[in-house]
Amino acid sequence: MAAPGRDGELRRTFPAFPVVASGAPDDTRFARTWWGNAWVTALEEGALDPKRLARGRGYAEQGHVDAITVTPGLVLAYVRGSRPRPYRVQVRLRTLDDGDWARFLDAVADRPGHIAALLDGEMPQSLAECGVPLLPGPGDLAPRCSCPDRGHPCKHAAALCYQTARLLDADPFVLLLLRGRGERELLDALSRLSAARAARAAQEQEPEPLPGVRATDALAPQRQLPPLPAPLPVPAHPEQPPAYPAAPGGPDPFALDQLATDAAARAHALLSTGRDPVADLTLWQDAVRLAAARPGSGLTAATRALYSSLASAAGRTTAELARAVAAWRQGGPEGLAVLEEPWDPPAGRFDRARPLLLAADLPAFRPWRNRLTHPRGHVQLRLGRDGLWYPYESEPGHDDWWPRGTPDLDPVGALTGLGASPEG
Template structure:
């Protein structure tokens, strides 16, 4: 699906979906998308109009869809030359409902992480707030003369809306009255306030030593200084930074503090800076890879754009490089970007091993071995590991996938490729 246009935080416009094969009858894969479809179908008065609406949706009759609080709007092409204007209304939530929702979301860190990954946890939808519509909650209106509830044009729009909700639950939250940025900012402030209260309630642990006043009041000779405290096992996470009007971005502050703590811990533990020898691009990839997600969520999109711009790259190039870094660190990035000519030996032995595993003859090029279908590739790293890659067949658009392995067949197995694939 193409990216939506944003006329403002409370208005999102999505391009029309392309027609789908007739046998592809599912309009939702997620449980919340299916709940939307169930609300439509269980509240409909005529199953035949629903069937016509499904056909219209599958054939691509629904034009661009605009979502605002309480309203889904689109033009749907029917049997006449002029398309019909279709609206589906849904009641927005009140302030009390939103307070309960935000409290429930901030109560568990997993809830916020799930929302950022475009997931809707069951427990969040069961917090006592009517996020999902029930039968009869969807209120369709169409400019066609059919008085059915819903007519086939409104049914088509509802089915396509289920696909939008499937891809991004923030569309449902916008329908209920609040935009993604507003909700994430509110969750950031609420989480920061809770973390601050929890920190105030904790008594600091006493440090070993002697009070300075006791030492100065004593006439005895001072003992030798105690040995330095050992380095902690790992750097701690920084506190949550609240968002403030005109203040720095809390996400950027968290990134800087986390990075400073990690480098300080490495210097304290090993005496060397782990990133001193990295290039600007390698360091940008490392920083982006340290954050969860793939630069597609609201929380990481700005970070990816900033890092990519600083390195004179695109966010898409950074996302691919992050996948390589997560696959194999600095060596994984080198495997992505630097083809090389391996000496005879491990590379030459790989093709017979693949054939012995009932795999077809992979095509060699430098340190690459590519499946003849063009959907799976192995790359030999200078560390002797085989790095698996995937692409859409024939597109030559390779992305790191799976775990590197000394055994080429093992690398494909970790990728999930079958010998028949």
């Protein structure tokens, strides 16, 4: 899904979805997540005419729903029907009151993993069972359409409801916005609540007496010191860092969370293996690594702020960082080196690649240093020093290469899925 536009914290506009390819004959689900399918179930169980639902689902799959705007309690879009002028469709859903939100925030704060799951685009099922009506039930969706059909819902409103399920699939914060709270407001409230709980727990915990000896005894020249205790066992995995509250003018709490999580992982690796896994990285490589560890790209304000600060610290642009992140996710440090460092490979693997491509009915690729480029200039293979072929793509006629696909020992295998046909 393309990144949504933001007219404000409480208003998000999503571009129209593309046409949906037909699924398997026995696949009757429209959404792919359990919460998206719960939305579809509420629509279908509250509908009065199955035929209108079927027409609406067909409209959704055929791309008849234009850009969708979501605000608290309302989903709005224009849907193209049989007439030239599209219909204005809206679907209303009751927002939650302050008591509901307090119970929801308590349920999320009880388990820190819930916050991470929401940021990763997942809705834990336990949140839907915390006593707060997050998901609609039959009859909770209130559609209205400017068409003359008075069905409940008409096919245009049904199409918008089906497409809304796809929005929920991609980002559960859309459901929370529909229920009345924006992403930033919720995350700030969770940070404050977690910090208050941690402070309260620290106050309630009585300090344990510290064992020790008097300084005069410890420094006595004839005193025999006891042997050191055995080292503690290495934990099985790094611990979850605490929540960091937001403060005016202070650092971004999500950047702090990512840095603390990364430091915990590095410390765990140092304890268990004796070496720091990122000690040999340059400043730029480490910035790319940190950005690549962030799920997705450009979908939230926190992610955009992280990219901007990392790029600025490394003396690069955010566009350069985004391209480097794609290379890092493709092959780690070697993938980044393939992006930025052309080199002259020795005879052998590189020379054998062109006959292999010709044998696979592909055209003669143009060689330059460690790169082989399709004659139409839209697909490229780059040989890494690790012996893998890294696939790249660009718009024809533009020297704007982006890492795509998965590296492979076989140059033909690396092109799988990139559309490098003899004609293309």
